[in-house]
Amino acid sequence: MSAHPAIDPDYTVPQADSPTSPSPAPLPRSTWAIGDIQGCFSVFMRLLSAVDFRVGRDRLWLAGDLVNRGPESLETLRWLVNHDAHVTCVLGNHDLHLLACDRGFRKHKGKDTLQPILDAPDKHRLMDWLRHRPLLVQEGPFTMVHGGLAPDWDLTLAKQLAREVETSLQGPDADALLALLRGPAPTWRADLHGPDRLLAAIAVLTRMRTCTADGQVTGFVGPPEDCPQDERPWYAWRDRPGTLLFGHWAAHGHRVTERHVSLDSGAVWGGKLTAYRLEDRASVQVDAGS
Numbered sequence: 001m002s003a004h005p006a007i008d009p010d011y012t013v014p015q016a017d018s019p020t021s022p023s024p025a026p027l028p029r030s031t032w033a034i035g036d037i038q039g040c041f042s043v044f045m046r047l048l049s050a051v052d053f054r055v056g057r058d059r060l061w062l063a064g065d066l067v068n069r070g071p072e073s074l075e076t077l078r079w080l081v082n083h084d085a086h087v088t089c090v091l092g093n094h095d096l097h098l099l100a101c102d103r104g105f106r107k108h109k110g111k112d113t114l115q116p117i118l119d120a121p122d123k124h125r126l127m128d129w130l131r132h133r134p135l136l137v138q139e140g141p142f143t144m145v146h147g148g149l150a151p152d153w154d155l156t157l158a159k160q161l162a163r164e165v166e167t168s169l170q171g172p173d174a175d176a177l178l179a180l181l182r183g184p185a186p187t188w189r190a191d192l193h194g195p196d197r198l199l200a201a202i203a204v205l206t207r208m209r210t211c212t213a214d215g216q217v218t219g220f221v222g223p224p225e226d227c228p229q230d231e232r233p234w235y236a237w238r239d240r241p242g243t244l245l246f247g248h249w250a251a252h253g254h255r256v257t258e259r260h261v262s263l264d265s266g267a268v269w270g271g272k273l274t275a276y277r278l279e280d281r282a283s284v285q286v287d288a289g290s
């Protein structure tokens with residue numbers, strides 16, 4: 001018997017292919033939540049054109065994984081740093097990988113496209129900006145993370161854990177935490193302490209897609225319909241107030257319910273880049289392949 005029984009025993013996977021609008025109505029001020037850019041800068045720029053994004057009027061919420069795998073990670077990061085006043089974003093696993101690579105704690109691997117950032121003359125400014133991004137943001141009814149939340153986390157605990165990680169990443173002992181990203185993370189348990197607690201929280205906040213009722217992750221990456229037995233999408237174990245926005249799960253694609261909005265629609269794999277407007281819940285997508 002599970003310690004954290006599902007609140008919704010009849011949980012069903014939300015419908016795929018949520019409707020998108022080719023030309024959203026203008027609003028006095030729009031807040032566009034955008035999924036994993038992963039260095040696809042030209043696609044990102046096309047999406048901003050498609051939604052008529054105006055600097056100084058509109059805002060961006062980004063679900064993390066700003067960089068890596070795509071061809072223009074440096075251009076993406078520079079643009080975001082230069083538009084900092086209009087950008088709210090959370091850190092994803094690729095962003096943390098970049099921070100760890102920069103400090104020499106992880107190796108730049110075969111499919112990584114981070115070298116131009118690591119070689120850039122303004123690298124320190126870019127890394128300093130990235131290191132000061134949150135892992136969870138909340139405003140009004142909306143909460144955004146890159147990965148997910150553990151079944152036994154309510155929003156209060158999720159925010160507290162995100163703040164603990166952010167404090168560590170932004171403090172004098174950041175290197176000690178980044179160095180630990182080399183190794184495996186423990187499965188989240190409420191009685192973890194110290195670095196293990198932070199590592200487990202990072203794994204949930206930045207890498208979780210599906211899990212068992214007690215929070216075990218198997219690394220399933222397929223669509224939610226094919227979820228392994230005894231697992232569910234992380235959001236399906238517990239009802240939480242408001243609307244949760246998340247990225248990281250390309251095979252989930254963009255699906256919208258009142259409670260959950262998935263934003264990673266696989267732009268870096270030739271899919272789409274998605275923007276979802278908080279004010280009226282309109283969705284706009286551009287094809288990454290064109």
Ligand SMILES: [Mn+2]
Pocket residue numbers: 065092093094146206247248249
């Ligand atoms: Mn990710």
